[in-house]
Amino acid sequence: MHELLVYIILILALVFGIYKNVEKPLTLNTYIMNNYMYIMTALLLFVITNNVLEKNQGNVFKIGERLLPLFILIILILFGLFSVPQNNQGLRHLLWLGLVILMSVGGHPIYALAKENNILNKVLITLGILFVSMSYLAYSNRLGFFDGVSSYLFMGLVGLVIFEALDLLFADYNSPGIYTRFWYYSIIGIVLFSGFLIYDTQKMIMEGKVLDVICKNENHLVCADYPVKSLSIFLDILNLFNKLTYVYSKN
DSSP states (O other): OHHHHHHHHHHHHHHHHHHHHHTSOOOHHHHHHHHHHHHHHHHHHHHHHHHHHHHTGGGSOOGGGGHHHHHHHHHHHHHHHHHSOTTOHHHHHHHHHHHHHHHHHHTHHHHHHHHHTTOHHHHHHHHHHHHHHHHHHHHHSOTTTTGGGHHHHHHHHHHHHHHHHHHHHHOOTTSTHHHHHHHHHHHHHHHHHHHHHHHHHHHHHHHHHHHHHHTTTOOHHHHOOHHHHHHHHHHHHHHHHHHHHHHHHHO
C-alpha cells in the first residue's frame, strides 16, 4: 500500500507539472518536456495496474485467455482517440487513460513472468540503457536522418508479427524448438523497437520545432497532440519490455 501511494503521488506531481507547463507559451522545450511527462505518467500507470493485478490475482480474470477481446477493445479505443476532435481534450484524455490501462492489463502476463523468474530488475536496467542510448542517437543525429529506415522498420515489424502468428497457430508446443524460435523473434523485436524509439523521438523533436513556429501563444492542448504522440514512445518502451523479458526468461 505504501508503494502504491508513492506511485500515485508521483503521478499527481507529473499532472501538476503538465498543468503548469501548458500555462507557458508553447516552445520546443515545453513540448518535449510535456511529452516525457505524459510518457512517465503512462509508465507509472503500468506499474500501478500490474501491482494491483498481482495483489488481487485470485479475483482477476485470466488475462491470457482474454487477450483477443482486450486487443479488439484497444483497437476500438485507439480509433476513437484518432476520431475525437482536437478541441475535445477531456474525452481524448479519458481515451488515452483507458488505452494505457488496457495495455497495462494486456502486459500483465509478461510482467508476472519477469517477477516469477526474478529478472524484473535486469529487464528494467537493460530497458533504461536502451532508452538512454536510443534517445542519445535521436538527439545527436541530424533530424530526419532515420526517416529512410522507417519503411524497413514497418515491413520488418509486419513480417515478425506474421511469423509469430503462424508459429503460434501451427507450432508443436511439445518441441523445444518453438522456444528457441521465439527467442530469435524477441531479439529481432528488440532491434526493431529500438529503431522505432529513435524514429519516434526524432519525430517528436521535429513536431516540436514546427509547433514552436506555428503555435506561438496558442493553448498547448489545442495545438499539440500529447496523448497520441506520447503513446507512440510508450508503446516502443512497452514492446521492448516484453521482448527483453522473453529473452532473459529463455536464458
